[in-house]
Amino acid sequence: MKGLIIKDVMCLKKQLMMFVYVLIGVLVISVMFVLSAKLGNLAAVGQDMVRSDSELSVTDVQNMAVEALVLFMLLPLAVVCDISHVFTADGKAGFYKISGAFPIPLYKRLLARYLTIFVFFGMGTLIDIVIAFVLSRLTDLITFREFLGIILSAASVMSIYSALMVFFCFVFGYGKESYAQIASLFSMAAAVILMNLRTIREIMTGVVDREQFSGWEILDFIKYKAWILILIAAFVSLLSYGASYLITERKRGVI
Amino acid sequence: MEDMEKTNSIKNVIEIENVTKDYGDFKLDHISFSVPEGSVCGFIGQNGAGKTTTINLLLDVIKKDTGSIRVFGKEVGADSAALREEIGVVFDEMGFHEFMTGRDINIMMKNIYKNWDETAFFDYLKRFSLPSKKKCGSFSRGMRMKLQIAAALSHHARLLVMDEPTSGLDPIVRNEMLDIFREFVVSEDHTIFLSSHITGDLEKIADEVVFINAGRIVLAGNKDELLEKHGILKCRKEDGEKVSDSLIVHRESGSYGTEMLVNDRYAAAKLYPDAVMEPATLEEIMLHYVSGKR
Numbered sequence: 001m002k003g004l005i006i007k008d009v010m011c012l013k014k015q016l017m018m019f020v021y022v023l024i025g026v027l028v029i030s031v032m033f034v035l036s037a038k039l040g041n042l043a044a045v046g047q048d049m050v051r052s053d054s055e056l057s058v059t060d061v062q063n064m065a066v067e068a069l070v071l072f073m074l075l076p077l078a079v080v081c082d083i084s085h086v087f088t089a090d091g092k093a094g095f096y097k098i099s100g101a102f103p104i105p106l107y108k109r110l111l112a113r114y115l116t117i118f119v120f121f122g123m124g125t126l127i128d129i130v131i132a133f134v135l136s137r138l139t140d141l142i143t144f145r146e147f148l149g150i151i152l153s154a155a156s157v158m159s160i161y162s163a164l165m166v167f168f169c170f171v172f173g174y175g176k177e178s179y180a181q182i183a184s185l186f187s188m189a190a191a192v193i194l195m196n197l198r199t200i201r202e203i204m205t206g207v208v209d210r211e212q213f214s215g216w217e218i219l220d221f222i223k224y225k226a227w228i229l230i231l232i233a234a235f236v237s238l239l240s241y242g243a244s245y246l247i248t249e250r251k252r253g254v255i
Numbered sequence: 256m257e258d259m260e261k262t263n264s265i266k267n268v269i270e271i272e273n274v275t276k277d278y279g280d281f282k283l284d285h286i287s288f289s290v291p292e293g294s295v296c297g298f299i300g301q302n303g304a305g306k307t308t309t310i311n312l313l314l315d316v317i318k319k320d321t322g323s324i325r326v327f328g329k330e331v332g333a334d335s336a337a338l339r340e341e342i343g344v345v346f347d348e349m350g351f352h353e354f355m356t357g358r359d360i361n362i363m364m365k366n367i368y369k370n371w372d373e374t375a376f377f378d379y380l381k382r383f384s385l386p387s388k389k390k391c392g393s394f395s396r397g398m399r400m401k402l403q404i405a406a407a408l409s410h411h412a413r414l415l416v417m418d419e420p421t422s423g424l425d426p427i428v429r430n431e432m433l434d435i436f437r438e439f440v441v442s443e444d445h446t447i448f449l450s451s452h453i454t455g456d457l458e459k460i461a462d463e464v465v466f467i468n469a470g471r472i473v474l475a476g477n478k479d480e481l482l483e484k485h486g487i488l489k490c491r492k493e494d495g496e497k498v499s500d501s502l503i504v505h506r507e508s509g510s511y512g513t514e515m516l517v518n519d520r521y522a523a524a525k526l527y528p529d530a531v532m533e534p535a536t537l538e539e540i541m542l543h544y545v546s547g548k549r
């Protein structure tokens with residue numbers, strides 16, 4: 001099984017390189033951002049925004065800055081979350097033919113694929129946490145605990161996406177990885193809509209005033225309720241593994 | 256008596272009994288055959304006859320519908336993963352990623368096979384003149400096949416299963432590969448199961464032949480016996496009409512005469528002394544059986 005993980009990591013070598021470049025870029029930009037928000041032009045812009053007639057409070061401006069910072073921070077994770085390259089490379093090489101003849105049972109061959117995802121996410125998350133720790137020392141905008149919440153939430157959402165994508169890759173077969181990506185995104189969007197159907201209906205029907213809905217609640221949710229997303233990610237990953245096992249067992253020879 | 260004892264003591268490495276696999280548009284129909292230990296068994300048939308399906312069933316890559324498949328006396332399916340430690344597999348396509356070098360393959364394989372022999376692998380690469388630091392995507396077809404063979408032989412497999420390993424190769428490389436296979440079976444407990452539609456290669460190397468056509472086993476047995484039994488009978492058209500149907504596998508008539516494959520050339524030669532009798536090649540046997548079934 002270790003051999004298959006090594007092979008998957010080899011397939012993602014280019015992505016790893018890109019991850020390193022993005023990481024360096026993000027580190028430089030985010031440090032410049034927090035320093036500027038504290039001492040430079042961004043701090044001045046924030047003060048002007050509060051002073052002007054735009055009805056923005058100090059919290060609103062701070063939240064906007066945090067959102068921008070979070071977007072930078074999530075870039076390295078976004079780079080590692082797309083493991084469709086492994087399926088593309090395996091399909092192109094016909095690796096599934098020889099892997100079927102390896103002395104590794106199907107459930108382990110499948111597990112290796114999932115472990116690759118978690119190794120990648122683990123690595124991305126860990127490095128992001130280190131950056132967050134450094135940044136939290138430089139700024140008052142956000143605490144390390146809040147950073148941690150955001151990173152873990154994002155890693156959970158992306159691992160849900162990856163787990164769904166692995167499942168859909170097996171459903172659609174090799175060469176149709178883009179369909180799997182689209183299907184995963186649609187499934188996640190559908191799930192979010194279904195879970196928030198009541199709120200959406202209330203906003204649409206005017207029960208809740210649109211002006212009152214700032215969206216900062218979502219930011220608070222990902223900051224402080226990361227454990228919910230972690231649990232959902234674990235559940236979806238298990239479900240995806242089980243369903244993928246059934247598919248690969250029925251189809252045979254696809255992994 | 257001694258011969259009988261010897262025959263009884265021969266173990267079958269592969270035993271396939273009444274195996275069926277139905278894909279709807281193609282069916283592997285109750286196939287049965289066995290491969291004795293220490294032999295080279297050629298699995299012949301035209302493209303789409305069911306060779307790859309049979310190999311995939313043997314390796315438990317796909318599941319059979321009915322029947323029984325035993326490898327080294329153990330039923331395939333229960334503990335196939337462990338059985339595959341003993342089997343080296345070579346497919347018609349390389350299967351390794353093009354960005355991989357010999358070294359990368361070694362790193363991967365030593366973490367897959369318990370018996371992986373790093374030294375043996377690099378020795379094979381050297382022997383086959385394969386650079387270990389070069390990406391295998393830049394290898395020629397012959398080099399790719401040799402790389403697969405090196406990998407298949409480096410975990411001390413006792414059975415080598417190969418699906419069309421010589422197709423698309425030039426005669427020199429094909430001969431080189433046949434030499435490697437011969438060397439492998441020098442050891443008594445080593446067996447080769449080799450599928451091919453290039454009958455010339457099998458004539459050179461095979462001890463046993465299994466012939467599959469449209470999902471059914473048409474012929475199976477010792478190659479020399481099959482070649483000895485079958486013959487091409489050539490005669491005038493009107494004389495050809497007199498030949499007993501029980502002897503004829505397939506007949507082809509032209510404007511000048513008739514040519515037919517007979518399943519007992521000595522009996523035919525005795526019954527029809529005026530006809531010309533020639534030994535049949537595996538290719539002729541295959542072609543006549545396929546035409547006869549149509």
